[in-house]
Amino acid sequence: MTRTFSRIVETVADFFLIFIIVFGIYIITHGHLTPGGGFQGGVVLAAGILLLLVAHGFSFARKIPEELLSDLEAIGGIAFILLASLGFGQSFFYNILWHEKLAFAEQVGRFFSGGAIPLMNLSVGLKVVAGITSGMFALSLFGGEES
Amino acid sequence: MSHLPICGIVVYLTAAFLTPLLYKAHRRVAEGVFLASTLSNPVLQTLLILELSSNSWKPIVYTLGAAGPYEWTYPIRIVLEVDALSAFMALIVTSISAAVALFSIGYMEEDGLQKYYTLFLLLDAGMLGMVLTGDLFNLYVFLEITSISSYALVAFRKHQWEAVEAGMKYMIMGSLASTIILVSIALLYGEYGTLTMAQLGWQYRHHPTGMARVALAGLLAGFLMKGGIVPVHMWLADAHPAAPSTISALLSGLVIKVGIYSAARIAYSVFWMGTDVRLLGWLVVVVGAASIIVGNLLAGFQRDIKRLLAYSSIGQVGYVVTGLGIALIPGVNPEASRAALDGALFHLLNHAVLKAMLFLSVGAIVHSLGTRDIGYMGGIAKRMPLTSAVVLLGAMGIIGAPPLNGFVSKWMLYEATAIFNPIIGAIAVLGTAFSTVAYGRLFYALLGRESRLVADRSPRDPGLWMSVPMIFLAAASVLFGILPRIPVVGLVRPARAALLSPGSYTSWLKVAGGILSSPNLPPAGQPISVFGSWVPAVFLLVFAISIAFFLLIRNLSASGVRTVGEGVKAFLSGEDERDFEALQLPGTSVVWGFAEAVKSLVNALKREHSGDLTVYLFWLIFLYAVLILLWGGA
Amino acid sequence: MISVAAQMVIQGIVLAGIFLTALYALLQKDLLASALMLAAMSLLMSLEFYLLQAPDVAIAEAAVGAGVSTLVLVLGIRKTGRWEE
Amino acid sequence: MMVYLTAFALIMLGIAGMLFRRNLLKIIMALSVADSGAYLLLIAIGYRSGGTAPILTGYEGGPMVDPLPQALVLTAIVIGVCVLIMAVSLVVNVYRHYGTLDVSELRRLRG
Known part of the structure; x- marks a missing residue:
C-alpha cells in the first residue's frame, strides 16, 4: 500500500505540474477579466499539489510544515478583510x-483594472x-500508517 | 452611513484569522486578541441598539460594497438589515459568547489548541451574520459558516469515539438540511428573481404562488432541524454533550436559537403577510408542544448530566417555538398573541442565559471529577459551593421557580397558551412538571451524601477566570427575574413589535404604496402588562386538565414498594449504599412512582432514539414532506 | 454558434450521462468505482454548466469535483475499506 | 425543462441514496449528488435562453445570463468541498474507533 508509483508516473506528474500551476495562476490573476477567480484558481493549484502527493507518495506531505500552511491561510484571510x-x-x-482611481484603475478590460478585486482574488487564492x-495533508497523514 | 451593523462581524472575522498567526508568537497574545474581540462585541451591539432606539426602532439597512442597495430599479446589492429583533438577537449572541469566551480561557487550558479560538470566533461571526443579514444569500453563507464550525467543534476531541460519532451524525443531518435550504432558496429565486428578504416579502404579498409555499416548507424544515425541534431533534442530544462544555454552552445557548430566529424571520417577515398561515401556525405549535413533552420527559431519564441538559434544551426551545407558532395563527385573541410572542422572545433570552450558565458550571464539575454520571456527583456542593450554587440556581431558573427569570417568561407563556388553547396550556404546565423531575435529581445528587469519587478527587471551585462569567450569568438571571421590566420593556417588546409589523421591515423599499399592512396583523390594543391578563375560566380549565393529567400519571404509577438499589444511586450518594439497604420507596414517591408511570412512553421514545442515522434522516425528510403536503399544496 | 436543435441534443446527452453516472455511482458496491463515477459525473456537470453559460462555475466544478473531492474520497477509501458490505 | 428534470432527479436520487445506503462513505457521496442537483437547479434558474456568460470583458450587448445564481453556486461549491473534506476525515476517525463504516453499527449513542 505504501509503494509509491513508478518513475514514469513521477516524471509525468512533475511535467504536468508546471502546466497546472501556470493555469492556476492564470485563473487567479485574470479573475477580473475572464471566467474564474481566486477560488477556482486556488482549487486548481491545490489539485496540482495533490497530484504531487499522489505521485510521490504520501510521505511527501511530511516535508511541508503544517504551520506554514496555516499561516498562509490566515494571511489570506486577513488580507481579504x-x-x-x-x-x-x-x-x-x-x-x-x-472608484477613487487609486490603483488598478485602468479601463475595464485591461489587466490592471478592477481595483481591489484582483488583490482580493489573490488573497482568496492563497487561502484556498x-x-x-x-x-x-492532515487527512493523508492521519493514522500514521504510511511511513 | 453608520458602520455599526458590519463592525461586529468584521471584528470577529479579523480576530479569527489573527489568532493562529499570533499564537505562534505568544499564546497569551492570541488569547488577548480572542478576549478583546469577544468582549468588545457586546459593546458594539449595545451601541447598535441605542442607535436603533434613538431612531424609534426604524430598521437600519446597510449595503455592502455601495452607497445604497439600488443598482437598477430593484435592490440587487447584498444588504444587512437590522431591526429591533435582529439587534436583540445580536446582543444575546455577543454577550453570551463573551461570557463563554472568558470561561474558556481557564477551561481549555489543557486542550489549548489554536484551532479552538479560530473555530469559536468563526462560529460567533456566523451567528452574528445570520441574525443581522437582510437577504437569503447571506443567510445561507453565514448559516454554513455557523454549521461547519459547529461540526468541527463537536468533533473537536477526535480521540474520543463519542465526539466522532456525534459529529458524524450532526454533520450528515445538518448537511442534508442545508441542501434542502439551498434548494428552497433556489426555488424562491426562480419564482421572484430576488433574494433580498424585504423584496421577497413584498413580492409574496402581491403574487403568492404555490412554489413559494413549497420553498417556505423547505426553509422551515431546514431551520427547525438546526433548531433541534421534535421530530428532527435526535442529533442534538448526541452532539451537545459530546462537545467541550464551553462549546455545549454556545450550541445549546445560541446556535439552536439562531436557527429558530431564522425560521421566525422567514415565516413572519417574508411570508406572514401573503396568505392565511393558520395551518402552518398550528403545525408549528404542534411540533413545539411535542418538543416540550419529549425533551423535558427524556431529560428526566438521563444519567449523563450533559445529556440531561441537552434534552432539556429541546424542551425549552419547544416553549419558544410554541409561542412563535401561536402568534403566527391569525384570529387568536390579540392579547394572547402578543403575550405568546413576548414570552417566547423573553424565554429565548432567558434560556440562553440559563443554559450557558448551566453548561459552564456543570462543565467545571465534570472537568474536576472526570465523569458525567450524576450518580457520582453526590455531595459535591460541599466541595464546590460556588459552582454548585450556580448549577442549582440555573436548574431553578429552567424549572421556572419564582424569583428567577425563567419564571417570568414561562408565566407569560402559560397564560398565552392557556388562552389560546387549554390543552396546549396544560402541555406547557406538564412540561414544567417533567423538567422539575429532571432537575430535582440534581438537587438530590449535588446536596446529597458525599460519594467516594468526590471524596477521592476532593474537587475545588475553579479559579477567577471561570468564576467571573458564571457569577455574571447568575446575576443576570436573578436581575431579570426580579426586575423583568428592564429587559421586557427595553428589548423584548420592541423586538416583538418588529416581528409583528413586517410592513416596517419592507418599508425601505422604493415601491409604490409605502408601508404594507398585513391581513394577519392583530388589531392594536392596550399594551399587555408584564404578567399578562387573568381570565379565571380559562385558567380553571387548564388547571382541571393538568389535574386530570396528574391523576392519569398517578394511576399509572406502580402501587408496590421498591427496595433501594442501583436505580437510586443518583439520589443518594452515587455508590451502592449498604446503610440504605432497608430503605423502601412507595409507589407514590415522586421520582420513582413517576418514573414507573411514564415508563412505557419513555421506552417507546427511547426506542425511537435508536441512534440509527438513517432513521434520523428519514424523520427530516418526513417533516419536509408533511410541511409541503399540508401547506405547500393548499 | 450551434443551432438550437443541436444544442438540445447535446444537452440531452450530457444530462442523461449525468443522471446515469450518478445512478451507477450510488448503486455500485465498489466504493472506488463509485468515487470515479462521481468524478465522471462532475466532469459532465461542468460541461453542462459551460453549456448553460456559467464558465466560472464550470471551472470550479471541474477542479473540485473531478480533482479535489475525488482525491479526498479515494484517500478515505484507502484508509478504510474498498467494499460496501 | 430537461435541466430542471435532471436537477430534481439528482436531488431525489441523492436523498434516496442517503436513506437506503448503509455505508457512510456512500452516504457522503449521495449527499454530494444531492448537492450537485441543487447546483444544477440554481444554474438552470439563472439561465436565459440565448444569453451570454456574465463577463464584462468583450461584452457586445445582448442578454446575459443571471450572475447571482452563479455566485450562489460557487459559494455552495466552496461549502460543499469543506464539508466533504471534514466528513471524510471524520469517517476515517469513525473507522478507527468502530472498525466499520456501516451506519447501523454506529449506534453507541442513543436513548
Missing part, C-alpha cells in the same frame, strides 16, 4: 481603489490553496 475594510469610507466591501492542501 483588510481589502474589504478599505472601503469603510463609503461602505464595507466598497471598491475604493477603483493553503486551506485545501492542509486539510488533505
Whole structure:
C-alpha cells in the first residue's frame, strides 16, 4: 500500500505540474477579466499539489510544515478583510481603489483594472490553496500508517 | 452611513484569522486578541441598539460594497438589515459568547489548541451574520459558516469515539438540511428573481404562488432541524454533550436559537403577510408542544448530566417555538398573541442565559471529577459551593421557580397558551412538571451524601477566570427575574413589535404604496402588562386538565414498594449504599412512582432514539414532506 | 454558434450521462468505482454548466469535483475499506 | 425543462441514496449528488435562453445570463468541498474507533 508509483508516473506528474500551476495562476490573476477567480484558481493549484502527493507518495506531505500552511491561510484571510475594510469610507466591501482611481484603475478590460478585486482574488487564492492542501495533508497523514 | 451593523462581524472575522498567526508568537497574545474581540462585541451591539432606539426602532439597512442597495430599479446589492429583533438577537449572541469566551480561557487550558479560538470566533461571526443579514444569500453563507464550525467543534476531541460519532451524525443531518435550504432558496429565486428578504416579502404579498409555499416548507424544515425541534431533534442530544462544555454552552445557548430566529424571520417577515398561515401556525405549535413533552420527559431519564441538559434544551426551545407558532395563527385573541410572542422572545433570552450558565458550571464539575454520571456527583456542593450554587440556581431558573427569570417568561407563556388553547396550556404546565423531575435529581445528587469519587478527587471551585462569567450569568438571571421590566420593556417588546409589523421591515423599499399592512396583523390594543391578563375560566380549565393529567400519571404509577438499589444511586450518594439497604420507596414517591408511570412512553421514545442515522434522516425528510403536503399544496 | 436543435441534443446527452453516472455511482458496491463515477459525473456537470453559460462555475466544478473531492474520497477509501458490505 | 428534470432527479436520487445506503462513505457521496442537483437547479434558474456568460470583458450587448445564481453556486461549491473534506476525515476517525463504516453499527449513542 505504501509503494509509491513508478518513475514514469513521477516524471509525468512533475511535467504536468508546471502546466497546472501556470493555469492556476492564470485563473487567479485574470479573475477580473475572464471566467474564474481566486477560488477556482486556488482549487486548481491545490489539485496540482495533490497530484504531487499522489505521485510521490504520501510521505511527501511530511516535508511541508503544517504551520506554514496555516499561516498562509490566515494571511489570506486577513488580507481579504483588510481589502474589504478599505472601503469603510463609503461602505464595507466598497471598491475604493477603483472608484477613487487609486490603483488598478485602468479601463475595464485591461489587466490592471478592477481595483481591489484582483488583490482580493489573490488573497482568496492563497487561502484556498493553503486551506485545501492542509486539510488533505492532515487527512493523508492521519493514522500514521504510511511511513 | 453608520458602520455599526458590519463592525461586529468584521471584528470577529479579523480576530479569527489573527489568532493562529499570533499564537505562534505568544499564546497569551492570541488569547488577548480572542478576549478583546469577544468582549468588545457586546459593546458594539449595545451601541447598535441605542442607535436603533434613538431612531424609534426604524430598521437600519446597510449595503455592502455601495452607497445604497439600488443598482437598477430593484435592490440587487447584498444588504444587512437590522431591526429591533435582529439587534436583540445580536446582543444575546455577543454577550453570551463573551461570557463563554472568558470561561474558556481557564477551561481549555489543557486542550489549548489554536484551532479552538479560530473555530469559536468563526462560529460567533456566523451567528452574528445570520441574525443581522437582510437577504437569503447571506443567510445561507453565514448559516454554513455557523454549521461547519459547529461540526468541527463537536468533533473537536477526535480521540474520543463519542465526539466522532456525534459529529458524524450532526454533520450528515445538518448537511442534508442545508441542501434542502439551498434548494428552497433556489426555488424562491426562480419564482421572484430576488433574494433580498424585504423584496421577497413584498413580492409574496402581491403574487403568492404555490412554489413559494413549497420553498417556505423547505426553509422551515431546514431551520427547525438546526433548531433541534421534535421530530428532527435526535442529533442534538448526541452532539451537545459530546462537545467541550464551553462549546455545549454556545450550541445549546445560541446556535439552536439562531436557527429558530431564522425560521421566525422567514415565516413572519417574508411570508406572514401573503396568505392565511393558520395551518402552518398550528403545525408549528404542534411540533413545539411535542418538543416540550419529549425533551423535558427524556431529560428526566438521563444519567449523563450533559445529556440531561441537552434534552432539556429541546424542551425549552419547544416553549419558544410554541409561542412563535401561536402568534403566527391569525384570529387568536390579540392579547394572547402578543403575550405568546413576548414570552417566547423573553424565554429565548432567558434560556440562553440559563443554559450557558448551566453548561459552564456543570462543565467545571465534570472537568474536576472526570465523569458525567450524576450518580457520582453526590455531595459535591460541599466541595464546590460556588459552582454548585450556580448549577442549582440555573436548574431553578429552567424549572421556572419564582424569583428567577425563567419564571417570568414561562408565566407569560402559560397564560398565552392557556388562552389560546387549554390543552396546549396544560402541555406547557406538564412540561414544567417533567423538567422539575429532571432537575430535582440534581438537587438530590449535588446536596446529597458525599460519594467516594468526590471524596477521592476532593474537587475545588475553579479559579477567577471561570468564576467571573458564571457569577455574571447568575446575576443576570436573578436581575431579570426580579426586575423583568428592564429587559421586557427595553428589548423584548420592541423586538416583538418588529416581528409583528413586517410592513416596517419592507418599508425601505422604493415601491409604490409605502408601508404594507398585513391581513394577519392583530388589531392594536392596550399594551399587555408584564404578567399578562387573568381570565379565571380559562385558567380553571387548564388547571382541571393538568389535574386530570396528574391523576392519569398517578394511576399509572406502580402501587408496590421498591427496595433501594442501583436505580437510586443518583439520589443518594452515587455508590451502592449498604446503610440504605432497608430503605423502601412507595409507589407514590415522586421520582420513582413517576418514573414507573411514564415508563412505557419513555421506552417507546427511547426506542425511537435508536441512534440509527438513517432513521434520523428519514424523520427530516418526513417533516419536509408533511410541511409541503399540508401547506405547500393548499 | 450551434443551432438550437443541436444544442438540445447535446444537452440531452450530457444530462442523461449525468443522471446515469450518478445512478451507477450510488448503486455500485465498489466504493472506488463509485468515487470515479462521481468524478465522471462532475466532469459532465461542468460541461453542462459551460453549456448553460456559467464558465466560472464550470471551472470550479471541474477542479473540485473531478480533482479535489475525488482525491479526498479515494484517500478515505484507502484508509478504510474498498467494499460496501 | 430537461435541466430542471435532471436537477430534481439528482436531488431525489441523492436523498434516496442517503436513506437506503448503509455505508457512510456512500452516504457522503449521495449527499454530494444531492448537492450537485441543487447546483444544477440554481444554474438552470439563472439561465436565459440565448444569453451570454456574465463577463464584462468583450461584452457586445445582448442578454446575459443571471450572475447571482452563479455566485450562489460557487459559494455552495466552496461549502460543499469543506464539508466533504471534514466528513471524510471524520469517517476515517469513525473507522478507527468502530472498525466499520456501516451506519447501523454506529449506534453507541442513543436513548
